[in-house]
Amino acid sequence: MKMNAKRKYINQIKHHLLYVGSKEKKFLKTLSIEIEHFSTDKTTYHDLVQNFGEPEVLANYYLEEYDEVTLRRKIKQKKMINVMIVIILIAVFIILILYFMNYINANDSFINREFEIITEN
Numbered sequence: 001m002k003m004n005a006k007r008k009y010i011n012q013i014k015h016h017l018l019y020v021g022s023k024e025k026k027f028l029k030t031l032s033i034e035i036e037h038f039s040t041d042k043t044t045y046h047d048l049v050q051n052f053g054e055p056e057v058l059a060n061y062y063l064e065e066y067d068e069v070t071l072r073r074k075i076k077q078k079k080m081i082n083v084m085i086v087i088i089l090i091a092v093f094i095i096l097i098l099y100f101m102n103y104i105n106a107n108d109s110f111i112n113r114e115f116e117i118i119t120e121n
Contacts, residue, residue, distance in 0.1 A: 005045040006035050009055060016059035019074045027062060 010028060017024055031052070038051055052058060063071065 005043060005048060006032070006039065008045055009035070009048045009052070012055035013059050016056045017063065019071070019078055021074060024062075031058075 010032060013028065013031070014020055020028075035048060035052070039048075049055075053061075066074075
């Protein structure tokens, strides 16, 4: 089987899952193993769709296990984690800029002194 066909099929399912947690990763791993057992060297993406179904339909079938409240909570948690990561990255970036500006100002304010020794002949 072409690895690209399997990878494309799994990625399409991931795209339609809306949320990928530990249970979803386990589902995708099990599905990947099933695809490995089914596939041969000449298996194409179209063959996978014919045997396992459209990725969107398969993802929707999996999502039917969750009630709406649980699914919304998981999606909200994912969004909150993403927002927190972005805020932390922006804060780190601002701190690095301030540190670099402070470093530049410290180098500019460093007074170079030259001593000139005057001797009489």
